[in-house]
Amino acid sequence: MKNIVEWFKNRLGKIKVIFLLSVVVIVVSELMNIGKTISFDQLGTIFDQISKGRIVLMALIGLLAILPMVGYDWVLNRLLGQKPNKVYLLETSWLVNTLNNIAGFGGFISAGLRSELYGKKTSGKAVVKALSKVLVFTMSGLSIYALLSFFLTLTGQTGSYLQQYWLWLIGGGLYFPIVFLLSVFGKGEYLGDLKNRERFQLIGTSFLEWTGVLVSFISTGFLMGISFEIRQVVPLFIAATVIGIVSMIPGELGSFDLMMIIGLSALGISRETVVAWILLFRLFYYIIPFLIGIVLFFRNIGTTLNQHYHGIPVDLLKELAHKLEVILLYFTGTMLVLSATIPEAFEHFRFLRRLNPIHSRAIVVFPAILLGYLLIIAGRGIAARVKRGFWPTIILILLSFVYTLAAGFTVFTGIYLTLLLLFVIFSKGELYREQLVYSAEWLTIDGFIIGGLALLYIVIGVYNSPTIHHRHHLPEFFLFPSEQIWIVGFAAILLVSLIVLLLIRFLKGPRIRIGEAVEDTRVQSILETYGGNPDSQLVFLKDKQVFYYQSGEIDTVFFQLATFNNKLLIMGDPSGKKEDFPAATEALITEADKYNYQPVFYENGEEMVMILHEFGYDFIKFGEKAHVFLPDFTLSGKKRKGQRSSFNKNIKEGFQFDVLQPPFSAETMQQLKGISDEWLAGRKEKGFSLGFFSEDYLQRAPIAVVKNKEEELVAFANFMPTYSKEIGTIDLMRHSPKKAPSGTMDFLFINLFQYMREQGVAYFDLGMAPLANVGTSRKSFTQERIAYLVYHFGSRFYSFGGLKEYKDKYASEWIPEYVLYSRDSWIGFVMIALLIVDNAPIKGEKRPSGIKRFLLRN
Template sequence: MGKFIEWFKVHLNKLKTIFLISVIVIVIFELSNVAKTISIDQLSTIFSRISVGNILLMALIGLVSIIPMIGYDFTLNQILEQKPKKLFVFETSWLINTLNNIVGFGGFVSAGLRSEFYGKKTSGKKVLQALSKILVFTMSGLSIYALISFFLVIFDDHNQFLRQYWIWLVGGGLYFPIVFCLSLFGKGEYLGDLKSSHRLQLIATSFLEWTGVLVSFIATGLLMGIHVNIRDTVPLFIAATVIGIVSMIPGELGSFDLMMIIGLSALGTPRETVVAWLLLFRLFYYLVPFAIGLVFFFKNLGSTINLRYSGIPISLLKELVHKFETFFLYFTGIMLVLSATIPEAFIKMPFLEHLNPIRSRVIVVFPAILLGFLLIVSGRGVAARVRRVYIPSIIVLTLTFLYSLLAGFRLSTGFFLALLLIFVIFSKNELFREQLVYSAEWLTIDGAIMGGLAILYIIIGVYNSPNIHHRHHLPEFFLFPSEQIWIVGFVAILIVSFIILLFVRFLKNKRVQIGEPLDEARIQHILTNHGGNPDSQLVFLKDKKVFYYNDGEEDTVFFQLSTFNNKILVMGDPSGKNSDFEAATEALINEVDRYNYLPVFYENSEEMVMILHEFGYDFIKFGERAHVYLPTFTTSGKKMKGQRASVNKALKEGYQFDVIKPPFSAETMQSLQTVSDKWLNGRKEKGFSLGFFTEDYLQRAPIAVIKNKDAEIVAFANFMLTYTDKLGTIDLMRHDPDKAPSGTMDFLFINLFQYMRDEEGLEYFDLGMAPLANVGTQRKSFTQERIAYLVYNFGSRFYSFGGLKEYKDKYANEWLPEYVLYSRDSWIGFVMIALLITDNAPIQEEKKFSGIRRFLFKE
């Protein structure tokens, strides 16, 4: 026994989880059983015969009848000597009791839930003792009514039919005296030590509970217009309930209903009327209160589960609701436009009629098209979680509700739109972004939907034109009521297009850019105190924005950014304090997300892959970075035969290697400019991941030069400071095609390796990345990598990827993989296009957009 108790304590949390999941499963199962007994069509027929006032009164009586059961939980907390908030007790008690009405199982489910809600601050034994007292007294009220019913049946011989139930009434009636005596004279901990005040409270609560059940049932019949003999109905109801409870069938489904149908039919009420009576009773006493209980469930039990599992359940639920909300805004909008575009289809094709949530004939074309497209745009704003869409969405849904009311209101339409409106209202906290940045992905989706609907409308109009002869018979639902109505709709589409553009512009708000201009003092502080990487020096080109991370005391990390549409392209690994990379990355992602951008991390190391993977980012291998291990570098051996020949040839022809250090004179800069211009040969300079020729940039570090025998500079490569003591690299590597012989670059590299090893004491030389090296070329490569290979390889005119990898392979000792990481909301094709355009964009030209492109992609 001791081992069992110890095992139980160890696995208590797991057992609680299993219990909660089991309750949910049982509830779903039992609700499905209840649903099988309720026909929507039958309810509609019944409701049509009863006034709205009587239906509302039934619902009110059902809700009031639940209230006495809350007394159980107030008494329970008194027994446990604890004082939780009254609102908490009310909500949780409502949930427990309405759920217990549905599920049943002898009250064991309610006991488990009460333990979960009220037993956390009390010992398990004390909770169990208190629950046992509550549980046994819940049937005392039914037992009292069973005794009363027994005497009514035995001593009133006007109805012999009810006498057959005397044994059930006696059995039920004996329950209360036995329990009362045990609680009064017993000495057990689980029942005998109950205080008189608590005993009276439990008896009164139980009696009022069962009074409420009887009142709800009888009142439902009376409000239906049924002649009810209360003297006969009460004993029959009590006997049927006792039989149902003894069977332990949840909610007494089946046995109770069967007994009531037989009994009431024998008492003169038509069978069909009894079925309707039971149906309404179950609806207003069981389902409606339970629906309210579900609200409390998500508020209280949901909060408990959410707290236990670190907020994940609520987060998942919110995400699910958000997906549904977005889907139904789009769906409703599309159906509204289609109902104006092909109205006959909703008559000729029944499945469309049932699919349509509005379910009404279009009375005016213009409002249907306008509201439909506005709902689609609202859906986009909600999907993007833009704060400014909140009020417009509520207004559009309200107008849609009014429109459907005029078009022929249906209960299902009103319920659907009301539910959707509630979703939108309660989604306010989920709408946190400051602006809408219409991405290429979203433009593709929405363009296909809205453009497709507009084109469909135009095509139908053309085919319906009396001036066009058709060889093929058109489906009837493509026929439009009249040409004039179609023209009105076409004009409506033109007007709606303008309104949509205004709506989108409103959601876009005043564009906020991410990042700040270069602040050299802040950058130098980070690099000097916390270090950098081979890409850090690119920040001084000033062609990118900078995102600074401050740990609360000082700047410790920075990122280099460029914006393309809704993509924030982050160049390379972050620079600065390595231990702050994760926190800095999170800060960047949160800032970018706030303004509706999506980060794309370009040329990142495996370290950043691991960090960003935790934030849910997908990644593809984009290439490999070549490193030369300097301590073992040598030109001897068969592999370096060609390079030795190049070096010897250059030396014989009088070429010399030298490293010049800043500041550089105007003459030197002019010589370098001349070499650079000849190398470019009229091509535009590129930026972002590459350096370009500017005096300010080149004045920041030494430059390796090759001079001919006349002391003219014919080739150069500028050093890139890496702010480490192990790694060296260069950026621009240019030569004069007319004056530098073949092999000049080999001569330059070999001398650089030796210089950085012998003079700088470095271990590695970074030759840079070979894009798409070993990426997407295999049959089983990831689909994303194969797409990236196709887009970048066929889209770039400036690289020979294969040749670059082959050239660097002559020197490299190791190849380190480089990655592109992107949000799962991005499409890899558009990611690669953004990188391709940005990486190859001429730096001299400003981005210029016009027309609709400027409207949608304005920076």
């Protein structure tokens, strides 16, 4: 053994040279391998599509992500009792860490380089001891993120695809607590004698390092314009990294890329986009920082790179802190309630003890239940980015500190709550909304969590009741300390419910709605100056609010809208100056977002689809609008035989067509009202997307009527001014079932076609057939099939199939119409909101009641 040691000592210089040469070979080899994976033609195409500013941001964020790793070498030199020049430390540390990122091999290369760079004035044993303390903590940050990702998958916050990697996440997550405990309780000189100060510095450095990696990867995707959910991508990235590190492939090349390509493709991102994403990430996080490290090493540039960041990385870190903050608030609240609900389970199962951030037996049930539920609601306020949520959350975390001090404080609990408090403070800038509007989606999620916890508590109490005989043995972890404590807890839940409602009420604040009442002069000015569309005239029904957009001080665009819960339902395309539509849409979305509403655009054309797609909106086809090309319309030919026969029959029976011009006499309006009431036959009038009988509304445009030979009105349809010669249309189409024979409406339509053609109108708009050719194919989008089911079974008035069939008799072409909604909305709730608002009784009719009234008010 002595001979072997002596042989190594004699050849130590040569071994160092061989090691350094090996490092150079490995680096060159890995750079060549990475170069093979990069298609420079593909990168050229990507660079052409991405603005230069965004490319610069990707590079800057990638560089910033490297900086936290300098902390390892700062701690290492402290352990070695050295104080190297700061510029030298930055240059060498940057080079070592960026080289290790590319070459990998489990940190062996970085250990050798650090020994060479920082160990010249210290004994070899001291260097090994110091390196062992530093290197063992480099994966602690990844381990923390693996635990958080495991919690995401465990709580169902991620897609089903990620569930299969839970074992890797929990395996990676266990690394940190094991290393932490060994460093605290171990007695070895290579790890056990580490001081608390250096220990937490290393943990903090590692956490910041892996936060930087995540921020670099995620921001690259965002700057490429890729749409995705961070909570889906982060666990996938962490799992892929853990697998890549275990494989010990340099730079995780191959295994990481393959898993990310498959995983992100499963999330709906095309493989070509994923490949480009990974290439850019590797370019800006691996290659460019390494090249800069070499330049810094030789040119002594120092720390000037920080001047170019402009605070952008801080904003990204705040966003990530906000996401983590919400997760931790929900998780902490849930664990507190569970610790009071099934306290014995936390003693029987180790994994529950490890999961629980507040290690107490929660003998004092009321504070645990109260704080738990309130933290969940605070988490909702923070998730909704409501300004009012900041101070209640701070107070609740501080109260949790006080509670844990009384119930059994631990160092881990203190660290956890401190970290949570820092997240809240750091991400305060993310809270910008003026109010909380509790959406049906959020109500479902929080109701499931809070209701599930309350139901579990009740079930546990019933199971523990001595008066109930159980056929099967009750699992021990369901045992409760005593019936008296359970009763106290149950009473606490009832009291907490009231306090929770008060907190929700505080977060909501005074309700502020979007839009203004209709002002005839403002609306008319926009329509006459810039034009409108077939839905513009509905604004004069005054059953909706109006959002005005101004260019300078002049109104140029308006939207028609109604509010349901947190949904801002915008009826039809905007009216006014088309050039201002994108800016007006952005202004509306921004205003809605400020007050916590989610816009839903109803019955929109393809032009609005393209505008809203740029804002990240999803869309589904909702139906088709029938257009008749009037210059080609004729009753000749076999296709029109039925309509021609019906038309001639009405003429022979003495029916006449006429167009009445406003203003209309009281007698005429009375006749029209009689026809309308007879046609309704007791049914309620609907508004929003359809017109209803309103004298003020009808007085604004001509009315087409059908008269019998006695000169009595038997049918009518009011014109809908479109402020364009391109399209003409009508709104109310009503006839007397007693006096109007079969075919009267065909007679009315044919005469309207001929009349408008003579007026120079190109197309007649027959209106939309909802759900025409939507969701009926097995290959249709899931959202469209859900929409079809909700609207088909929920509507009480429409016969969708019959409407499409009737309009198809005349239609020259069918134009698709769409519903567009935020990706934070659930399509089922979107369709329910549209169904209720579209079928709500008009002003002055019977008011909605029950849950419908509650949702309308909230």
